[in-house]
Amino acid sequence: MSGQPMATVWRRLAAELAAAGLDSPQAEARLLVAHVMDLPLNRLAALEQLPDQAVAALDRLVARRRAGEPLQHLTGQAWFRTVQLAVGPGVFLPRPETEVMVGWALDRLRAQLADGAAPIVVELCAGSGAISAALAAEAPGCRQWAVERAASALVYLRRNLAASEVVVVAGDMADALPELDHQVDLVLANPPYVPTGRRPDLPATVRDFDPPEALYAGPDGLDASRVVAQTAGRLLRAGGQVASEHDDDQGRSVPALFVAAGFGAVADQVDLTGRSRFVTATWDGRPDTMGAGAGR
Ligand SMILES: C[S@@+](CC[C@H](N)C(=O)[O-])C[C@H]1O[C@@H](n2cnc3c(N)ncnc32)[C@H](O)[C@@H]1O
Structure with missing residues (x-):
């Protein structure tokens, strides 16, 4: 079986990815070689030769990557906190920005678990299930549900949560x-929040590869956040909490929705880069609004 030296191929692939303007060409080249060879990254150092067939497969993947396809679509995998997820066309790729909101949730859930409770957690707009899978892995003992509407995302959601007890x-x-x-x-949510008219401003990898139903939320980008606020108000017990992600320019408009929906302790939270990223709020369980949906 003929082949090519691994180091030569890897350098060439990294140079091609760099020429396309990608930020981490060497790391991406390593990930693609590991994917094609079906090896963990820490085994690549021992790989001296790549079979010609593997080189041909790598050339096809690099061409797709240079055309803007997300790396995660090429490997079929994405990492979110401690969990690895199956992803692909038709499901939103989990983003590192969302990991901070999960950290906020974990702090609360671990405190409740330490008190002997088995908290009920509902994720709305679950997509690949990244948030629910991370919670199940990092705070076992919660009773969890994950809600998703799109058939294409549900395929990945079911697969990613199959080994867990999340419903x-x-x-x-x-x-x-x-x-x-x-x-x-x-209640946790990362709903769609891009204003429909902002489509042309999005990076091509987002606009062309994330599903539209995961991105756009009406003319002001708030349609889905409004529904999250209403639904969280219906689901939460008195004293229950909600966290919902939003765009960095929605740090006033989204919290205002939760105030209007009857929540207390409404606060805007920042992500690791210091950008306004998610709202947190507590349901006060006002008896005049519970059950009837009035004012929500
Ligand atoms: C931005 S993605 C978030 C996916 C995942 N939670 C994450 O953080 O990676 C939003 C998801 O909400 C789903 N969605 C939008 N509107 C919905 C609705 N009314 N009910 C349920 N799911 C909805 C979309 O299909 C999409 O999968």
């Missing part, structure tokens, strides 16, 4: 899980 719910978050009304301890 997957197919449907619109607006009327999901009525059996949990006023019982939930924590």
